[in-house]
Amino acid sequence: MIRDDDVRHVAELARLELDEQEFERYAGQLSTILEHIDKISELDLSQVEPLLHVLDLESVMREDEPTPSLSREDALANGPEVQDGAFRVPPIVRE
Amino acid sequence: MEYEAVIGLEIHVELSTRSKMFCGCRVEFGGEPNTRTCPVCLAHPGALPVINRQAIRYLCRIALALDCSIPEVSVFHRKNYFYPDLPKGYQISQYDQPFAVDGGLETVVDGERVRIGIERVHMEEDTAKNVHAGESGRIAGSVYSLIDFNRSGTPLVEIVTRPDIRSPQMARAFLNDLKNTLLYLDVSDCNMEEGSLRCDANVSIRPAGTSELGVKTELKNMNSFRHLEKGLAQEIERQKQILEEGGRVVQQTVHFDVATGTISALRSKEEAHDYRYFPEPDLLPLRIGAETVEQVRQEMPELPAVRAERYVSEYGLPDYDARVLTSDRQLAEFFEECTGIYGDAKKVSNWVMGELLAWLNESGSDLEGCKATPAALAELLGMVDGGEVNANTAKEVFAEICSTGAAPAEIVKEKGLGQISDESELEQLAAAVLEENPKQLEQYRAGKEKVIGFFVGQVMKKTGGRANPKLVNQVLRKKLSE
Numbered sequence: 001m002i003r004d005d006d007v008r009h010v011a012e013l014a015r016l017e018l019d020e021q022e023f024e025r026y027a028g029q030l031s032t033i034l035e036h037i038d039k040i041s042e043l044d045l046s047q048v049e050p051l052l053h054v055l056d057l058e059s060v061m062r063e064d065e066p067t068p069s070l071s072r073e074d075a076l077a078n079g080p081e082v083q084d085g086a087f088r089v090p091p092i093v094r095e
Numbered sequence: 096m097e098y099e100a101v102i103g104l105e106i107h108v109e110l111s112t113r114s115k116m117f118c119g120c121r122v123e124f125g126g127e128p129n130t131r132t133c134p135v136c137l138a139h140p141g142a143l144p145v146i147n148r149q150a151i152r153y154l155c156r157i158a159l160a161l162d163c164s165i166p167e168v169s170v171f172h173r174k175n176y177f178y179p180d181l182p183k184g185y186q187i188s189q190y191d192q193p194f195a196v197d198g199g200l201e202t203v204v205d206g207e208r209v210r211i212g213i214e215r216v217h218m219e220e221d222t223a224k225n226v227h228a229g230e231s232g233r234i235a236g237s238v239y240s241l242i243d244f245n246r247s248g249t250p251l252v253e254i255v256t257r258p259d260i261r262s263p264q265m266a267r268a269f270l271n272d273l274k275n276t277l278l279y280l281d282v283s284d285c286n287m288e289e290g291s292l293r294c295d296a297n298v299s300i301r302p303a304g305t306s307e308l309g310v311k312t313e314l315k316n317m318n319s320f321r322h323l324e325k326g327l328a329q330e331i332e333r334q335k336q337i338l339e340e341g342g343r344v345v346q347q348t349v350h351f352d353v354a355t356g357t358i359s360a361l362r363s364k365e366e367a368h369d370y371r372y373f374p375e376p377d378l379l380p381l382r383i384g385a386e387t388v389e390q391v392r393q394e395m396p397e398l399p400a401v402r403a404e405r406y407v408s409e410y411g412l413p414d415y416d417a418r419v420l421t422s423d424r425q426l427a428e429f430f431e432e433c434t435g436i437y438g439d440a441k442k443v444s445n446w447v448m449g450e451l452l453a454w455l456n457e458s459g460s461d462l463e464g465c466k467a468t469p470a471a472l473a474e475l476l477g478m479v480d481g482g483e484v485n486a487n488t489a490k491e492v493f494a495e496i497c498s499t500g501a502a503p504a505e506i507v508k509e510k511g512l513g514q515i516s517d518e519s520e521l522e523q524l525a526a527a528v529l530e531e532n533p534k535q536l537e538q539y540r541a542g543k544e545k546v547i548g549f550f551v552g553q554v555m556k557k558t559g560g561r562a563n564p565k566l567v568n569q570v571l572r573k574k575l576s577e
Contacts, residue, residue, distance in 0.1 A: 064149035067119030
C-alpha cells in the first residue's frame with residue numbers, strides 16, 4: 001500500500017490538485033501498480049540483462065544539418081500571451 | 096580553528112554544432128527571439144527528438160581529453176521539473192548511465208601540479224532564455240518574464256568534478272585549464288559572458304586535516320573567472336563565520352551578487368529537488384562502439400600539455416615559455432606560425448609573451464581583436480636584425496601593428512621611425528652634442544670615460560630614439576679621439 005503522504009508528494013511534484021475522490025482513486029491505482037511491481041520483484045532476474053528500451057534498435061542519429069525553423073508568427077501562435085516577439089509568462093518566483 | 100574548503104565544480108558547455116541536439120534548428124547566439132524554433136524544441140505534442148551525431152562526437156572528444164572511461168552504452172533520462180524555460184516539463188539529460196565517467200585533468204596552482212578528478216561527463220539540452228521584467232531585472236520581484244526559445248535544445252555537456260578542489264585559486268586555475276582544453280578541442284566557443292560556458296560550485300568547509308565532509312551549499316552561475324574566485328572566497332568566509340559563531344551551515348542554493356560582492360540565499364520552494372528521473376522513452380539507448388571512439392581519438396587535436404612538451408623538445412623553449420604559449424590555443428598558433436617564418440623560436444616567444452601579451456592586456460582585447468599577423472611580426476623582427484629599426488622602436492611599431500594592422504615597413508616609413516644609420520648624419524649630431532656639453536666633455540677628457548654613456552643618450556634624444564646605438568657609440572669614440 002502506498003502512503004497518503006507519498007500520493008500527496010507525487011501530486012504536488014506533478015502540480016496536480018486532487019479532490020478527495022480523485023485522491024482515493026489515484027491512491028488505489030498507484031497501490032495496484034506498486035503491488036504488481038512487487039510481484040515481478042519476486043522473480044529471480046539476476047541472470048537477465050535489463051531492458052533499456054522496448055524497440056530492438058540502438059543509436060539512431062541524424063547528421064548535423066540545419067533544417068528550416070518555424071516562422072516566429074507560427075511559433076508564437078499558441079502562446080496565451082505574447083510580447084516583443086516572446087512568450088510572456090506570469091512571475092516565476094513568488095516572494 | 097583552521098578550516099579547509101572542499102569544492103566541486105559543475106560546468107556546463109554549449110557545443111558549437113550547426114544544429115540543435117534533438118532537432119534541426121540552427122545553433123547561434125542572439126538574434127531575434129523565437130526565430131529558431133520548431134515543434135521539437137517548443138515541445139509540441141507528438142514531436143520526437145533525434146540525436147545529433149556531431150554533438151556525440153564532440154562529447155566523445157571531451158570525454159577522451161578528460162581521460163574518462165566511456166561505457167559502451169549510455170542512456171538518456173527525463174529530468175522532470177516545472178519552469179517556463181523548459182517547454183516539455185522535463186529536460187532530456189543523462190542520469191545513472193552517463194556517457195563518460197572517472198577522468199581527471201591536471202592543473203597548476205602555485206607551481207604545483209594537481210590532478211582534479213572528473214566524476215562524470217554527460218549530454219543534455221539547454222533551456223530557453225528568460226528575460227525578467229521588473230525593477231531589479233532579477234527573477235525575484237519580477238512582474239512577468241519573456242521567454243525566448245532560440246537557445247532551447249542547444250547541445251549542452253555537463254562536466255562534474257570530484258570534490259578535489261581546495262581553494263578559490265585552484266578552482267580558477269582548473270576552470271581556466273578546462274576552458275583552454277575545450278577550446279583546443281574546437282567543440283565550443285566557451286564564451287562565459289554569452290553563457291556558452293557556465294560554472295556552478297558545491298562548497299563546504301571542514302576543520303583542516305579532517306576527512307568528514309561538511310554541509311555544502313551550491314553557488315550558482317558565476318559568469319567569469321573573477322566572479323568564480325571572488326564568489327567562492329566570499330562563500331567560504333560566510334561559512335567560516337557561521338561555524339565560528341557556533342551555528343550550522345544550511346544546505347541551500349546561494350547567489351553571489353557581483354555588484355555588492357555579497358552572498359544571498361535563493362529562497363525557493365523547489366529547494367528539495369525531486370526530479371523523478373526516468374528513462375526517456377522517445378530515445379533509444381546510445382551505443383557508442385569502440386570503432387567510433389577510436390575514430391574520434393584519431394581526429395583529436397594536440398592538447399595543451401602535449402603541445403607544451405613539444406615546444407620544449409622541438410623548439411628548445413624553457414618550460415615556462417612553453418606553458419604560457421600553450422595556455423591559449425590561438426596564442427600557440429600565432430607563435431608557431433611566426434616561428435615557421437622567422438626561425439628563432441626563443442626570440443618569437445619573447446615577443447609573443449612580452450609585447451603581444453602586454454598589448455592584449457592593455458587593450459583588454461583578445462587575440463581576435465588584435466590586427467597583428469604572425470607574418471607581420473616575423474617581418475618586423477627581420478627589420479630589427481637588418482638594422483632598419485632598433486629594438487625599442489620596434490616595440491612601438493608592433494603596438495601600432497596590433498591596433499591598426501598596417502604593414503611594419505609602412506609604419507616605420509610613415510612615422511619616420513626608421514633607424515638612423517647614416518654615419519655622416521650621426522657625426523653631425525655627435526659634434527653638436529659635444530659642443531653643447533662642454534662640462535661633460537671636460538670630464539671625459541679628464542679620464543672619466545663613463546661620460547660617453549651620457550653623450551650616447553643625448554644623441555639618441557636628438558633622434559627621438561631612432562639612431563642605431565652601436566653606430567652612435569662608434570661615431571662618438573671617433574670624434575672624442577680626434
